[in-house]
Amino acid sequence: MRIAIIGAGIAGLAAARELQAADMPVTVYDKARGPGGRFGSKRTPHGPMDLGAQYFTARDPAFREAVSEWQSAGVIAPWSVTPMVLPERQPARPEIRLVAVPRMSALARHMAEGLYLETGVQISEITRELGGWVLRERHGKTLGEFDAVIVTAPAPQAQSLLAEPTPMLATAAGTARMQPCWSVGLVLETPLDIDVDAGFPSSGPLRWIARAGSRPQRPHSPEIWTLHATPAWSEANIEWSPEAAGEFLAEAFSELIRRSPSVKERIAHRWRFAQARNPLGDSAGFIESDDILCAGDWVADGRVEGAWHSGRAAARQLVTRAGKHSTVF
Ligand SMILES: Cc1cc2nc3c(=O)[nH]c(=O)nc-3n(C[C@H](O)[C@H](O)[C@H](O)COP(=O)(O)OP(=O)(O)OC[C@H]3O[C@@H](n4cnc5c(N)ncnc54)[C@H](O)[C@@H]3O)c2cc1C
Structure with a gap:
């Protein structure tokens, strides 16, 4: 099973580690220069500043x-x-x-160690084609075909990414403020x-x-x-x-x-x-439709801990579906 994760924040990285531990090939894409998302540090002339979480x-x-x-x-x-x-x-x-x-960015860098992570890549389209889900970046370049995609972008960004492939998930993302x-x-x-x-x-x-x-x-x-x-x-x-x-x-x-x-x-x-x-508070920690899964703090609960749980839960769902066992942590 080929899996793509959109977003290398805490949710995306937790998901990727879980999948990697189960020997499932996973590629993580993030539009930023490095991993971490809102749990990161901003580079400044005075050194890294903790302006997010x-x-x-x-x-x-x-x-x-x-x-x-x-x-x-x-x-x-x-x-x-x-x-x-x-x-x-x-x-x-x-x-x-x-x-x-x-x-702050040290944790994300640690979690990203050994993962296949492509930074500076903004996913702009997810479409269903014969070979599976195809991801395109914002300049139109095709990134490959995947059997499953985990979307961990913040709710409004997830909503626009999901509008075409899974309107149901897009609607759910639209309710998370x-x-x-x-x-x-x-x-x-x-x-x-x-x-x-x-x-x-x-x-x-x-x-x-x-x-x-x-x-x-x-x-x-x-x-x-x-x-x-x-x-x-x-x-x-x-x-x-x-x-x-x-x-x-x-x-x-x-x-x-x-x-x-x-x-x-x-x-x-x-x-x-x-x-x-108002995170969805989904008891599973993620929502899914047709091999696209959404995870992140807005699905579970609006904190770092919630993001981690959510990403891990989405990955575990795919591990279970593939009949594998993971041993991470
Ligand atoms: C100012 C501030 C203060 C906070 N304070 C706390 C706190 O004290 N305690 C606490 O627990 N939590 C706090 N939080 C919340 C915490 O940071 C988040 O809950 C958590 O980091 C969310 O992780 P995530 O992986 O769900 O999302 P994110 O960290 O947002 O990760 C999503 C990633 O997706 C990437 N992305 C989005 N769209 C695309 C795309 N189209 N293509 C590719 N990549 C994309 C983004 O670049 C980002 O890296 C705070 C957040 C902020 C901003």
């Missing part, structure tokens, strides 16, 4: 097993931080918050003298702030803060320029912490599809 939790035993393998491999570590609800300064729920080290997020890396001239390393603002345009250097294995200099806007603010201002969004959110940060940090640079990133607002 900030940390993840591991609540399910199967996922904890994967986490412990990653911890042994040295690609993730716990972030000993107690985020504060601000400005009330109430500690947020205590839980083990995990991050990849020394940067994804929230946008403006994310800003604030590079400071001098460190901030506040005793908070991370926080959830309880009002205003920000919903998350974090001092990058408080995470394990991150440089302390220059001091960088990550700011995330609320879904409501991001949605209302999604078409702002990165400069305008960065300036506005940096000002909101100053007001929140009641300081006027000397800012060297602001690097803003617009996530149009950051997190699933």
Whole structure:
């Protein structure tokens, strides 16, 4: 069985590893320069910045097993931080918050080791032909024929890819709403003298702030803060320029912490599809029709853990169908 996976985020990589462990040939395509998707790092002149997922939790035993393998491999570590609800300064729920080290993209690179991964390839068409499902990239080049395809793009992107080959899955993807997020890396001239390393603002345009250097294995200099806007603010201002969004959110940060940090640079990133607002919550973890399977955080639950489960479940379905056994993790 020849399998293609669209997307090398956590869901796509979890699926690929499961299939590879069952000796099933799989090719992973991602339109970005490297794997990781929303669990990645942005290259900047100040080094890699964590502007997407900030940390993840591991609540399910199967996922904890994967986490412990990653911890042994040295690609993730716990972030000993107690985020504060601000400005009330109430500690947020205590839980083990995990991050990849020394940067978020390290986990995806580890998961991608040994896989057949083609980056910089945007799939624009999936069509049924005599030999199976044919994938074409955005310049029209045919990439090959596959017996099954796992689509792990965020819901709106999956919806447009699936409209032609499987309208039923496209309709399902259309019901999963994804929230946008403006994310800003604030590079400071001098460190901030506040005793908070991370926080959830309880009002205003920000919903998350974090001092990058408080995470394990991150440089302390220059001091960088990550700011995330609320879904409501991001949605209302999604078409702002990165400069305008960065300036506005940096000002909101100053007001929140009641300081006027000397800012060297602001690097803003617009996530149009950051997190699933109403994941389908499918109990199988994936949806399928006619040898096309959809996985990702929007199918299962809107977090890293959900994405991993979803990708793995989709792959297991194909492994079972092929009558094979996988032994990964
Ligand atoms: C700002 C932000 C903060 C977050 N905070 C947290 C958090 O604190 N904790 C947490 O658990 N989760 C958090 N998340 C959510 C978490 O990042 C996601 O749930 C998870 O990474 C989703 O993984 P995925 O594989 O389902 O999707 P993605 O990571 O989106 O992977 C999909 C991949 O598909 C690729 N792709 C899309 N279309 C195509 C195409 N046509 N052809 C080829 N490739 C394509 C994309 O490039 C991408 O790499 C956050 C996300 C964001 C953006």
